Amino acid sequence: MEIGRVYKVLIEDYDMNGYGVCHIESKVVFVIGALKGETVTAKIENIHKKYAFASIQDILIPSSDRQVPECPYYEYCGGCDMMHMKYEVECMIKEGKLKQTFRKFKDVLFHPIISARKTLGYRNKVMMPFAVDLDLDTIYGFFEKKSHRIVPIDQCIISDDVTNDIIYYINRFLNIFHVKIYDEDTHKGLFREVMIRHTATNEYMVVIVATHDYDFSVLVKYLVEEFKCIKSIYLNINPEKTNVVLGNKYKLLYGNPVIIEDILTHKFQVSPQSFMQVNHDQCERLYAEALRLADLRNDMIVIDAYCGMGSITLNIARRVKKVYGIEIVPSAIENAKENMKLNNISNAEFICGACEDEIIKLVNKEKIDAIFFDPPRKGCDQKFLDTVIQMKIPQIIYISCNVATCARDCTYLEENGYKVMEATPVDLFSRTLHVETVCLLTKEN
Template identity: 40%
Template sequence: MKKNDIVEVEITDCGINGEGIGKLLGFPLFIKDALIGDTIQARITKVKKNYAFARLEKIITPAKERITPPCPVAAPCGGCQIQALSYPAQLTFKEKKVKDVLMRLGKVPEGLLEQVMEPIIGMNEPYRYRNKAQYPFGTDKEGNLIAGFYAGRTHHLVTTDDCLIGAKENKDVLDVILRHARKHHIAAYDEETRTGLLRHVLIRKGTHTGEIMVCPVINGKTYPKVDSLIEELTKLPGMTCIALSINTQNTNVIMGEEIQTLWGTPYITDKIGDLEFRLSPLSFFQVNSQQTEKLYQKALDYAGLTGNETIWDIYCGIGTITCFLARKAKQVYGIEVIPEAIEDAKENAKLNNIDNIQFYAQKAEDELPKHKEDKKTDIIVVDPPRKGLDEKVLETIIYMEPKKIVYVSCDPATLARDIKYLREHGYELEHLTPVDMFPHTVHVETIVSLQRTDT
């Protein structure tokens, strides 16, 4: 097998990035846009020692679950890696992904998983669910200003003004910014020359409130003709906050550290359940508000609170889960490394009249060990980044001996690794539910509870 060979292969598996996997004489081929059940013709693009990559040339026999994606740029964009798969089949794939990874990496017995694993929580309407979008700007071959999204693992900009998993209002905002920028000859930022002004625009919508935030990210200190831009944007329904993010660094990080409020309030508000939260341009907030409510309800169900518990919420962000827990617990402590997030968390607790939370702006692995002699902790809740729990955090959790651990995970592989450790150190799986927070992508959230075995 060599580069540019044309092969015919049946797709029998799916990779972590949504690529189809087929085998020729036992040799795995990874093929973007191919789905399990497809029989395809593919062109070999790269050959490694134990596997190869190929490009989909023709679908000979489509999988029975293959559909025509409603988004016209679904394939080149790559943001929705599995939009060509019917939604019920997406849910089946994600459920199987969680189960397989926990068995293979976490060494969780299949029989135990069948006892504790609940069906995946999907969406009734799996489009228009994102409450946040970040559009990069660029220039087409004719030199025109464009906006869109980068194709997977590239910096090639795929032009689109209406992402179907984003809010409908995003298109109107983009139209205003593009029209204004073209009129006043405002150029897109060029990464190679580090010239040009417009880098990105952040658009946020309060799913429950309808409030809109617009925050252009610029390679400079000021925005030309900003008054006329504000005038046009404020004609749009729901406009609440217009801000500016200053980012003059040579970096792939989207947002700059300096935020200027140009018009309105420096935040928008949104709700999860009956709790209200203030969101600034830099706030972390789950992008799927509808599914977040279901996820947090599971967290409460799994915690089984009676009102007498002391809880640690590790990686608490702006205090969303923390506030939910605090209303039904005796005392909650939250840890988050980003100081601005902790300030937001304090404001959110105050906004919801919650006074039984204490927050710490520190790394979890530095702060939690300071409290490890406190044996009064009943429950520890963790919602770590994709890399999972720090080893020192795991060791401290075991030492503190909480009766229960509630783990919210955005990566099945690191969840499996951490569950393996916890099961080896006195905890056993009690409940587990996958939640589809990101329809049409390969990502899946999972919430689990573990019970100490000697209680």
């Protein structure tokens, strides 16, 4: 086997990322974009000690599960990964990803994936970078796979129509008024990116990202006249030479400082910095599954770690005696307190601080029956897990956007007296490789 050589192969199965799997010269080869049962010609792209990666050159015998991607940019854009297969196959792969990653855990009850009712037009938050093409026209799009080159697009089909129309309108304005677009290489220019958020209540927020303060009043005037659903427009100033999109300084240019979201009949104020799941419908189903696994009662006292703006915390509150939300970000805690008032909830308390420190204080004060945590992709810090273990909290509900770090943390918890009882995959990110997971762990006697 050598890099660049082309082989005729039969695809035997899928790996956890949805790549086709075959064998060449007794070595496992992952063929990107190939489906199980297909016969293809595959070009070796790189070789490792025990496996290799290949790309499809030609599909000789296609699978009945193959479909024409709904998106015309799919082949080049790095946003989606699984549009070349039927959705049922995508869900099967995601279920398999959870089971394979959790294969070392014994006697886990795996529930079927909570598949999406809507696989397109579901995103309620879009970050859209802008650039200049060879004709010096302003373009926008997503980054090409494994590169930092923008693939120009007219619309993103996993975003909603209004979001696409707003971005298209902004791009026309930039071209007509010859606004200088930021260049990453030279670190010159003004306009960097646009973030658009919207809620189930049909309120839209536009965040313009620029390198310095600038008079965007004309653009703001045109936007609010054209799109009555826009309730808030911000300027975010990011002068740094960095790939991090948003800077620390926000300036409200129009409307309300927040927009209102509705999650399981609870109202939430959403600011530019708020964390909110990108798929509203599936978010509700994820939270409902977490609450079901927890089997909450009105005599329970619960902790919600990494609580953010309190979207899980306040849904827990309706079902228990008392819930504490803990978050280290001060602005998120202030947001959560406002959301508590907005929903007339009195049995929730929000605490700003490190979870591992605040948990000890709470457990020493009263008996905690369960703890929820929904950490970032990197998972939980070991110090945090050690605190949960030390405090012997009887029940853990772990919500994760990264099944690998979730399994790592659950392994550590099992080594220290807990057991993974149930796990459910939830498809929040349809047509991509990502899968959300919610697990129930209980303290063993």
